[in-house]
Amino acid sequence: MVDLQELRDEELASLCQQGEGHYFEILVRRYMQKAFHIAFNFTRDPETAKDLSQDAFLRAFANIKQFDGRSSFYTWFYRIVVNLCLDHARRHNRVTWESLDGMSEQSGEQKQLADSTSAPEQEAIAGEAKRRADQTLEAMPNKQRTAFLLRNHQGLSIADIAKVMKTTEGTVRVYLHRAVAALRQSLMEFV
């Protein structure tokens, strides 16, 4: 008996293409956290991130027959998530960074940043550094931010990011370097 959880993404996608749509639920469980976190990195709002990432699953399922297996499923799916996030950013123009201050998750993050010392001063500095990093990311061109978030936050390889962004690996390297340089510049005084 084959353990469904052991089926590869592409095998599950193929089953969905043959009309066995319920196998898509395994892909949802497999990628829901990653999809949510990509959207959260772009939007900084959990509700919006939830809506966008769920919408990405709906679109992926509706267009599953267009997945031709030339790229990996997650590359194809990440592209859908990123496109939705970029589209959302374009429509809303500005990410609601201000709401971050009042979020319980955010204060948790700040604590994590300061866990090594737990001194109040360290905590404050970590919080300010995090805020500055978020602002710098917000101000970045979309392509730089996308390349940085996919590499730094999601751990995708440059080759996969190039596939998601439909560009060359050389271009991704340039985006990544510029993003890191911008962050380094903005955090010069905090680290």
Place this chain on the structure above:
Amino acid sequence: MAHRKPLQSACKTFEEDLVLYYYGETGDDERRRVNQHLAECISCQGFVEDLRRLLPQIAKSAQMPPSFWDEYYRETVAKLAQQEARKHWWRALFAPRQIWMVPAFGTVAVAILVVGLLFGKGNLNSFMHRTSERIPQEILADENQLQFFESMDLLESLGTLEKQDDHNADSTNTQSSRVRQQHAVA
């Protein structure tokens, strides 16, 4: 603040390579070259160290509780089901479990047709009659057929004339016999 120190500047020619080196995205040759340089350059060592301290902290994201993911999964699966239902609503009409509806639809369709013929066209006989009447009209449109029907008319006319002739002949014979009878009486 003793713990705070400025980020290290890297050699400009190595900066991009150092970022890729940090992410493990350099090839073997590049990595050897960067390692050789790092062994000699304190500034670039500090730069890589700064990236190691800074970038993982930025990457930290919201930590959601397990209940959030349970709800997320449940909602997503429900939305997928709704999307499928909307997409294939018409299939549901002809789903196997509703196969009994096919003869029912057929009966209704026949009933509508009959009612339409009876009331829409007056009645079925007149409709059929009109249909049969239209045929000669269509045939007459053809020139050859027109000539044929004209000759048919002619033949009918000839028949009438012959009948009239016969009738005339009969009446003439009757008159002649009457005259002969009158003469015989006289």
